[in-house]
Amino acid sequence: MTNFSRRGLLKSGAAMGVLAATGLPVAAQAKRGGTLRLGLAGANTSDSWDGRTHSDSYMIMCAHGAVFDCLTEVGADGALKGELAESWEASADAKTWTFNLRQGVTFHNGKAFGADDVIESLNMHTAEGAKSAAKPIVGSITEMKKLSDHQIEFTLAAGNADFPFLLSDYHILMYPAGMTEEAIAQGIGTGMYKVDAFDPGVRTVMSRVDSHYKDGSAGWFDSIEVIAINDSSARMNALMTGQVDAVNRVDTKIEALLNANPNVNIFEVTGNQHYTFPMLTNVDPYTNVKVRKALKHAINRQEMVDKVLLGHGAIGNDHPIGPANQYYAADLPQNDYDPDLAKSLLKEAGMEGLTIDLSASDAAFSGAVDASQLYQASAKAAGININVVQEPADGYWSNVWLKKPWCACYWSGRATEDWMFSTAYELGVPWNDTSWDNARFQELLLSARAELDSDKRREQYTEMQALMSAEGGTVIPMYANYVDAASSKLTNSGTIGNVFQMDSSRLMERWWFA
Amino acid sequence: MKSVGGIILQRLALGLLTLFVVSIVIFVAVNLLPGDFAEAILGQGATPEAVASIRRDLGLDQSPITRYFQWLGGAVTGDLGNSFAQANFASFAGTETGSGLGSVATQIAPRFANTMFLAMVTAAIAVPISLILGVLAALYRNSAFDRATNIFTLSSISSPEFFLAYILILFLAVLNPILPSLSNIFDGMSFSERLERTVLPALTLTLIVMAHMMRMTRAAIINLLASPYIEMARLKGIGPMRVIVRHALPNALAPIINVVALNLAYLITGVVVVEVVFVYPGIGQLFVDSVKIRDIPVVQACCLIFAAAYILLNLTADILSILSNPRLRHPK
Numbered sequence: 001m002t003n004f005s006r007r008g009l010l011k012s013g014a015a016m017g018v019l020a021a022t023g024l025p026v027a028a029q030a031k032r033g034g035t036l037r038l039g040l041a042g043a044n045t046s047d048s049w050d051g052r053t054h055s056d057s058y059m060i061m062c063a064h065g066a067v068f069d070c071l072t073e074v075g076a077d078g079a080l081k082g083e084l085a086e087s088w089e090a091s092a093d094a095k096t097w098t099f100n101l102r103q104g105v106t107f108h109n110g111k112a113f114g115a116d117d118v119i120e121s122l123n124m125h126t127a128e129g130a131k132s133a134a135k136p137i138v139g140s141i142t143e144m145k146k147l148s149d150h151q152i153e154f155t156l157a158a159g160n161a162d163f164p165f166l167l168s169d170y171h172i173l174m175y176p177a178g179m180t181e182e183a184i185a186q187g188i189g190t191g192m193y194k195v196d197a198f199d200p201g202v203r204t205v206m207s208r209v210d211s212h213y214k215d216g217s218a219g220w221f222d223s224i225e226v227i228a229i230n231d232s233s234a235r236m237n238a239l240m241t242g243q244v245d246a247v248n249r250v251d252t253k254i255e256a257l258l259n260a261n262p263n264v265n266i267f268e269v270t271g272n273q274h275y276t277f278p279m280l281t282n283v284d285p286y287t288n289v290k291v292r293k294a295l296k297h298a299i300n301r302q303e304m305v306d307k308v309l310l311g312h313g314a315i316g317n318d319h320p321i322g323p324a325n326q327y328y329a330a331d332l333p334q335n336d337y338d339p340d341l342a343k344s345l346l347k348e349a350g351m352e353g354l355t356i357d358l359s360a361s362d363a364a365f366s367g368a369v370d371a372s373q374l375y376q377a378s379a380k381a382a383g384i385n386i387n388v389v390q391e392p393a394d395g396y397w398s399n400v401w402l403k404k405p406w407c408a409c410y411w412s413g414r415a416t417e418d419w420m421f422s423t424a425y426e427l428g429v430p431w432n433d434t435s436w437d438n439a440r441f442q443e444l445l446l447s448a449r450a451e452l453d454s455d456k457r458r459e460q461y462t463e464m465q466a467l468m469s470a471e472g473g474t475v476i477p478m479y480a481n482y483v484d485a486a487s488s489k490l491t492n493s494g495t496i497g498n499v500f501q502m503d504s505s506r507l508m509e510r511w512w513f514a
Numbered sequence: 515m516k517s518v519g520g521i522i523l524q525r526l527a528l529g530l531l532t533l534f535v536v537s538i539v540i541f542v543a544v545n546l547l548p549g550d551f552a553e554a555i556l557g558q559g560a561t562p563e564a565v566a567s568i569r570r571d572l573g574l575d576q577s578p579i580t581r582y583f584q585w586l587g588g589a590v591t592g593d594l595g596n597s598f599a600q601a602n603f604a605s606f607a608g609t610e611t612g613s614g615l616g617s618v619a620t621q622i623a624p625r626f627a628n629t630m631f632l633a634m635v636t637a638a639i640a641v642p643i644s645l646i647l648g649v650l651a652a653l654y655r656n657s658a659f660d661r662a663t664n665i666f667t668l669s670s671i672s673s674p675e676f677f678l679a680y681i682l683i684l685f686l687a688v689l690n691p692i693l694p695s696l697s698n699i700f701d702g703m704s705f706s707e708r709l710e711r712t713v714l715p716a717l718t719l720t721l722i723v724m725a726h727m728m729r730m731t732r733a734a735i736i737n738l739l740a741s742p743y744i745e746m747a748r749l750k751g752i753g754p755m756r757v758i759v760r761h762a763l764p765n766a767l768a769p770i771i772n773v774v775a776l777n778l779a780y781l782i783t784g785v786v787v788v789e790v791v792f793v794y795p796g797i798g799q800l801f802v803d804s805v806k807i808r809d810i811p812v813v814q815a816c817c818l819i820f821a822a823a824y825i826l827l828n829l830t831a832d833i834l835s836i837l838s839n840p841r842l843r844h845p846k
Contacts, residue, residue: 039696044599044803044807045597045599045621045800045803045804045807045809045812046555046597046599046807046809197700199700199795201800201803202698202700202795203698203700203795227696227698227793228793229696229793230790230803231790231791231793233680233791234695234696234790234791234792234793237683237687237688237695237696238695238696238793240688241683241687241688241691241694241695241696242691243694243695243696244696392548394547394548394549394553394554395548395549395553397553397556398553398562398565
């Protein structure tokens with residue numbers, strides 16, 4: 001792997017094929033059998049089988065990736081396919097969606113799956129008192145009409161071409177109607193693996209169901225044991241000593257040690273996870289587009305990828321759409337490190353020798369303080385004095401982010417462009433961390449949302465990315481890779497999903513023992 | 515002087531008072547930590563409304579004094595309450611059931627049992643080895659053996675626990691794969707398997723507690739070897755080993771018992787780092803996880819258990835030293 005330029009490799013977006021050629025065995029034929037043992041970070045004593053509460057990798061892997069199913073699924077190649085829904089179609093204004101559900105599917109307790117389960121599972125997110133992260137998605141549905149046992153019609157408040165994509169979200173799991181509490185307590189889903197034992201924050205044991213609609217295309221392990229290992233060194237040790245077959249969140253500082261071990265392979269993909277430096281565009285001096293541009297040219301992105309991410313990432317271009325998005329504009333002009341340009345931009349703005357504060361803490365992302373100091377050094381050459389203010393990690397998101405005019409932040413990215421933009425860049429949304437208010441951007445956002453023509457959407461989303469890259473209020477120096485590692489006994493189809501870590505959290509379904 | 519029973523009662527009463535003070539200290543300390551459960555759980559998604567609503571659900575919006583006395587009232591009647599993780603879950607889901615998490619007591623019980631198991635395995639290894647090494651070191655004092663034992667135990671106690679743990683993992687799990695580096699024991703495991711997985715953390719803890727016990731044994735015995743009655747025994751022609759075991763050791767028991775008890779208490783309260791490194795599902799790991807999310811009821815319960823372990827073992831040590839000393843056992 002080290003022979004390849006990681007940047008070129010990962011920027012290509014076709015990373016998976018190359019990765020397969022550089023060490024991960026390419027599968028000939030998948031085969032059943034064996035017990036998969038995983039050591040995963042991101043476990044908490046507060047874990048449960050309630051998809052609405054999921055936010056960390058351990059439960060996302062277990063619930064979304066093995067025990068439960070959604071209506072739709074993003075394949076390893078990034079294409080959307082049906083999971084519990086077989087097919088769907090939209091009205092011309094993308095407001096009315098008809099979903100045909102898969103027939104003959106049963107939950108682990110024997111109950112047959114049908115339209116009622118979908119309606120009740122979706123309603124869980126908007127129930128009184130529920131604080132689901134998927135509330136905005138489900139909240140956009142104004143009416144759910146059961147056409148037959150296996151057909152549902154959704155009416156949305158406004159047209160949304162991404163609606164089927166949104167239903168693949170890991171929060172929106174399908175539970176059996178009338179017994180959701182029991183299902184949440186015991187983990188009763190329609191997934192390929194059923195729960196044998198579950199100890200929150202400690203351990204989960206699952207076994208393969210006898211027959212499943214994905215038979216022949218996924219679900220190769222007979223049983224799975226998932227061990228919660230939040231401590232990074234313990235997780236790496238467990239993999240190195242063969243106690244587990246795969247781990248997530250590899251500590252890149254020990255990459256050399258892992259590479260030296262012939263029984264272990266690192267696999268990494270560049271997804272949408274990105275680190276940002278948002279400025280409040282309604283606070284001086286960031287109201288001035290030239291100042292924002294100068295700051296974008298005063299940062300050495302490649303140096304940051306090399307030193308903060310130790311090479312495990314790709315440079316960003318100041319817009320939040322990443323390689324795992326459908327309409328990622330890879331060939332926009334790159335904002336690069338150009339201190340002279342930055343200097344002249346500041347001169348035009350009449351702000352030579354600008355002195356500004358940058359608030360940072362490692363709560364924003366691991367290495368955020370180091371990254372800010374690198375920024376400080378590179379900006380010095382452009383005559384910008386960045387004063388790095390180290391903020392306490394506790395309460396960072398409440399006291400610093402959205403409050404200080406310029407700070408460090410991270411986004412895990414979103415599966416669709418609209419979702420990402422409307423989470424953090426739409427006018428008036430609570431997480432608009434740059435107070436971004438651009439009439440053209442807002443107009444494009446609304447029209448692209450309801451546009452079903454893929455070519456037109458690509459055009460619109462490309463323009464939006466270009467707008468943000470040129471004038472937007474956030475500096476996005478880099479995408480951080482998802483870096484995981486597995487025993488060389490494990491293998492896969494050669495294509496690794498990049499929506500989330502561990503093959504888009506589907507490793508348990510998609511991989512097998514060679 | 516009071517009878518042994520009186521002493522026990524008095525010490526227990528003092529112990530309760532200590533626990534009460536400890537609970538106040540813990541409560542204040544946890545509340546001084548920046549951030550709270552709501553902020554820790556919500557992370558980047560901490561909008562003011564969401565934070566306020568979780569605080570309201572958990573009663574975190576009430577004054578700390580009210581919360582403390584509510585908690586104390588429950589604790590006195592044996593109800594340690596529900597963890598925030600559990601309470602928040604119920605409000606999150608909009609229902610009261612289905613979390614799979616129980617009250618603080620049911621959450622801690624299995625973890626505490628695991629920690630006790632680890633402590634017992636460690637004690638079974640560490641106490642006999644330290645005593646034997648101590649006696650031998652006293653017997654062959656100032657010899658090469660004595661020096662080597664001292665250097666070894668002192669260097670192991672001076673190293674940080676995680677460092678010892680990694681050294682042991684390196685030699686016993688990576689280079690010579692004889693023991694598992696993961697100690698994830700669980701219910702339904704056979705005893706031998708459980709034991710095998712517990713050996714590495716137990717060895718790490720052994721290295722840490724050994725020096726204290728071994729050196730105290732050695733010092734206490736050597737201290738007595740200068741006494742006239744030992745000289746008398748020697749003059750009678752008794753062999754050196756017998757002099758130490760029969761004549762010196764019984765009189766040296768009090769300080770040894772004290773240091774053993776202190777170290778046993780450490781095995782319960784000081785296991786946090788070792789449990790995290792070996793992924794051992796004991797109370798230490800639960801403690802770390804709970805501090806991370808500011809789950810005050812669990813943190814407090816853990817601290818109380820730690821404090822109670824110290825108090826009880828110290829009490830046991832005092833009682834045993836009294837019983838081992840006829841002068842204290844039969845006060846004039």
